Amino acid sequence: MNNQKRxxxxxRLRAENxxxxxxxxxxxxFELLIAVLLSAQATDVGVNKATAKLYPVANTPQAMLDLGVEGVKEYIKTIGLFNSKAENVIKTCRILVEQYGGEVPESREALESLPGVGRKTANVVLNTAFGWPTIAVDTHIxxxxxxxxxxxxxNVNEVxxxxxxxxPKEFKVDVHHWLILHGRYTxxxxxxxxxxCVIEDLCEFKDKTE
Structure with a gap:
């Protein structure tokens, strides 16, 4: 695909959204970090249902720590892999309190060192919370x-x-969201x-559907 078509x-994706x-x-x-951590192998809808009950009770690292692993599990047990996710949430909150003054660090290296946080999660937080031009590649993207x-x-790293x-630079902050929503709904x-599809005539997919 040539750059003009890209x-x-x-x-077009920008005009639409x-x-x-x-x-x-x-x-x-912090709420975004926890939500993304919970979203692995789960839907955003499912995560939102759980956090709608969790965040009014605990929306800071210290408040989450006060809940403890078992307390967190009660709120997220409808989400896949909730046992290991609850452990990671508490470990992450402990590090945030002890090393970062209860704040989410605006640093890729620091984010990726948190339990349960990989490159994709770090990219989402840096992009969505801090406006970095990062691109988190999930299955949709x-x-x-x-x-x-x-x-x-x-593979995802190559993409x-x-x-x-x-x-181009002007699209980098938003392209992650455009592609994920396009993959999710179209x-x-x-x-x-x-x-x-708004880009059907530009897309080079051979097996197009009606």
């Missing part, structure tokens, strides 16, 4: 990037590096909704 795709953001509900970098040929790659290279896994 720009047209991004311009000028101010995209995550579908996870949060009101602080991986699929859309490869299908459209916007940024083809064999991330390709996107960082080919996406370019879906089994049968993409090509007929209602």
């Amino acid at each position: 720009r047209q795709i991004l311009e 000028p101010n995209p953001t995550t579908e996870l509900n949060y009101s602080s970098p 991986f699929r859309v990037s490869n299908r459209t040929k916007l940024a083809a790659g064999k 991330e590096q390709k996107l960082l290279k080919v996406v 370019c879906v896994a089994r049968k993409p909704r090509c007929g209602s």
Whole structure:
């Protein structure tokens, strides 16, 4: 795919959704961090249901620590892998309190050192909470990037590096959200909704659907 076509795709996605953001509900970098940590192998809808009850009780690292592992489990038991996630939430909160004064650090290295936080989670927090031009590649973004040929790659790291290279600076902060929403609602896994896609004529996917 050439750069002119890439720009047209991004311009159309921007026109359709000028101010995209995550579908996870949060009101602080800490709430976002915990929500993203909980969202692995879970839906945003499921996470939002759990945090709607959890955050009014505990929305700071210290308050979460005061709940303890068993207390956190009670609020997140509807989410997949809740046992290990509760452990990671408490370990993460302890580090935030002891090493960062209860604040979420605006540093990739510091974020990736937190239990249960990998590169993808760090990218989401840096992008969404702090406005960094990072691109967290999940299954939706991986699929859309490869299908459209916007940024083809064999694995998530390859796709991330390709996107960082080919996406113009003006689109970098928002492209993560555009692609994830496009993959979630239009370019879906089994049968993409090509007929209602705003970039259908620019997309290089061979097996387009009606």
